[in-house]
Every structure is written in structure tokens, then in C-alpha cells.
Amino acid sequence: MKKVLLIAFYFNQTNEIASKRLRGLAKYLPQFGWETIVVVPRLDDTSSKNAKYDLKVIETDYVDMLDKWLNKFKISSKKTSNNSNIITEPNNKFHPHKRDSNRIKESNNKFNSYKINLNDIGENKNLKKKTVANSEVFNKLLPKVISLAGELFAYPDGMKYWYTPAIEASCEIIEKNKDIKGIISSSWPVTSHIIAKDLKKQFNIPWIADLRDLWNMNPYISHNFIRSYFEKRLELKTFESVDILTTTTELAALNLKKLHPNAKIYPIVSGFDPEDFSDIENSYGFDKKNQNISYQNNKLNFTYAGSLYGGKRDPNLLFKGLSQLIDEGKIDSSKIALDFYGDSENLEKIATKYSIREILNIHGLISQKEVLAKQKESQVLLLISWNNKKEEMFIPGKIYEYFAVKRPILSIGYKDGSLKDLIKETNVGYHVSTLSQTKGTLIKLYNDFMLNKTLKYEGNDKVNSYSMINTAKKFGKILDSIDNS
Secondary structure, eight states: OEEEEEEOSSSSOTTOHHHHHHHHHHHHGGGGTEEEEEEEEOOTTOTHHHHTTTOEEEEEOOOOHHHHHHGGGTOOOOOHHHHOSSOOOOSOTTSSSTTTHHHHHHHHHHHHTTSOOGGGSOSOHHHHHHHHHHHHHHHHHHHHHHHHHHHHHTSSOTTGGGHHHHHHHHHHHHHHOTTEEEEEEEESSTHHHHHHHHHHHHHOOOEEEEESSOSTTOTTOOOOHHHHHHHHHHHHHHGGGOSEEEESSHHHHHHHHHHOTTSOEEEOOOOBOHHHHHHHHHHHTOOTTOTTOOOGGGOEEEEEEEOOGGGTSOOHHHHHHHHHHHHTTSSOGGGEEEEEEEOOTTHHHHHHHTTOGGGEEEEEOOOHHHHHHHHHHOSEEEEEOOOSGGGGGOOOTHHHHHHHHTOOEEEESOSSSHHHHHHHHHTOEEEEOSHHHHHHHHHHHHHHHHHHSSOOOOOOGGGGGOBHHHHHHHHHHHHHHHOOO
């Protein structure tokens, strides 16, 4: 069997949506003639996670950027790559990616301990006055200095120190495995592509660059004009020798074509791993017809699991719509529950604003297996995306989990685009973008629930085509097409 080398920073983090696509590829590509060897950074207590699937995973050394630089100041920091169960969106516009923003927040907290303590200043009034003024300036400028440092030091991304151990390990693997006939690199981080580019140059092996997140055309990332110039130049140079570019939707592929007009670009959607959900059914006693599910206190409960991306995924429409319907006497608040798992940013504040705090349950982080079980038990699965035109080319990875769970979906986001089209194609639920649409859908769901004591799942057979088996099959065909052996 031919072999393919997969460069995958996000792989062992089982709660990461990013890891699901890459683990699915490694797991199912052998069904289509390609044994996968995966190169990943070594994280704590992860090797056992791969044994179950008989995956060949090579773990390399890894130095986190924040650890490297803060250690120069004798400041210790936990690797966020180890404990990042739910992705968070950057509040800092200078930092290169949503996951890296956690490092900046951490460094801000660490550096705060160095703020000048005015209580320690002596009695000299002139000295005290000058010190107070200087300390205020210092404390105001410090976050900006840290942000600018992040812009400079995290080029091209915060995982750049993985390059050396990863490329050394990859070269050794290729030299020992002469039957490696392809390379797949996946971003984020873009360091994965830089590693693959240099492997392609050295060994002349066909290379697929998979952009789960676009690089310079990613609406979630904002750089200053200097950084943007160098980022664009680096992307163009990196992909000069790539054989195939892949991304996750047709609209994203069309946008990518604008920057790389001569490249071969294929949209390959992600999917769910059927085995993940058979495990849940066996562990929690669910059957395929949901007959053993006991719903929460006979309430119409809505479940959201994941990040709110710094407020870009905004629940205001949902909360406001429910509040108005309760005030209008069309919905009984005692029959409604909102369950949020993972990110809780501003949830309590927004719910209080609309006087629905009593129906909101904030659960925090739980394991991936528990999340899947809670989704399976839910009456309605919430999908909240950024209500912005920039979002129209993306499909949140969470929807594929929802497909496998087979419960009705209420999606709130931009009026048009890939997500809306997918929901319409599969008939899994509703996509709304305005307050009136939100209220209309909520009252329909509520009335159906009050009449039938449950909500019926209406998804069609097209849902089943969105599995990682089909995703791997498409990558297998592309690898076959570029194999020059």
C-alpha cells in the first residue's frame, strides 16, 4: 500500500474540531489505498488515544512560543495547546490566529504582576507624583506593547518553533519509507505548510495543502498593513510549488482562486466519524431511534456546545426573540431551557439584559463524549455563527457532529452562504438571520413541542453522505491523480 505523510499540528486534541478532520483522514485513507503516517507535536498523555485506531503517529518535540519568550522573563506558562478544549476567538486584532489569542491573554495576566504598586512608593511627594504618572502610562501601554510583540514574534504563527523538530522527523520518516508517495499539510497553523513546502523541495513528493482555515483571506484575522504585506507574500511563495490546494467549501475555493489563479483548488467538505457516535449510543444506552432518551424535565431545551468567538457568534437574536415571545404570552418560560456548554463569554449579561436568566443554564467545559451525549438528549441543537457577509463561505465544523446526532438544528447567522445551503439541502432544521425569522421559528418549534411532547428529526438521506469516510475518499482520489510513481 502506498503511504502519505500527514503534517498535522491539531490531531491529538480530541475536543478540537480541527483535529476531527485530520484524525478522520488518517483513519479512513487506508480504505482507499493510502496508509497514513502522521507527524504531530508531543502533548501530555495523548499517545494512548491513537492506539484504538491503529494509527501510525510520530510525536515530535514542541516548544510553545509563549513559553519560550516568557521564560526569558522567568515567567512560567501552561501550553494552551494542551488544554484548549474549546476554541476561543481573539479579542486582540494583532495576534495571528484564534488559538494564539489565549497566549496573549495569558501573557497579559503574567505581566500584570509587574505593574507598579503605588502603595510601595515612599513619602517623597514629588517622587510619588512622578511615579504615579509614569505607572499609569506604563500600565496603559503594556497591553499594546505585548500585542505588537505578538504581531512580530508570532510570524507566521505562534507554533513556528515546531518547524525544526517536525521537519527533522519528517525527513527521517521519508528516508526510511521509500513508498511515501504524497504529503498532506493542514492549516491552521501555516507552519505545517512551510514544513511541507520544504519537504516537497527536498524530496520532490506530490503535495496537497489543506486549508481548513484560509490564510490571508481569513475574516477572523486582522493584521497591520506591514504584517499583512509579509503574510501575503509568504503565502504566495509557500504555495508556488504545491500540487493541489484544498479547502472546505465551494465559496472558500472561489475566494482562494482569486489569490492563486493558476493553482488547482478543490473544495472538500468535512464530516462526522460514524464510530464516534456508535460509541456514544453504546455508552449511554441510546438506540438509533432515540427511544431511550429522557429529555430534560419535559422542557423544550436548546443546546449549544462550543465557542462564541469573542462575541462574533452572538446569541442576542435568540435571547431577544425568546424574551419577546415570553412577554407576549406566546411561550411559557417554565417550558423552555437554554443549555450552553463550553464558552460562557457575556452569556449571563445578555440573558439578564433580556430578563431570561432563569432559563439559561451555563455548564462550562465538559468532555467530548459528554458533549455528544448532551447533544443527543437535546430537543434542538443551536448553531450560532457570525452574522456577517465574511462568514458566508464557511461551514462551522460543529454541524457535522449535529448531523450524526440526528436532532433538529436551529442555525442563527448570515442570511446567505454555504451554511444556509447545506441546511436546506439536508433538511436538518432552520437557518435564520433576522429577529422576525428567529421568533417565527421559535414559536413553530415551541408549538410542535407542546403538541407532540418532542420534536421530530426531519433530516434526509443526504446527511449520511457527510461522513469522514467520504472526505477521505475524495482525498484518496486526489492523491491517486498526482501520484507520479
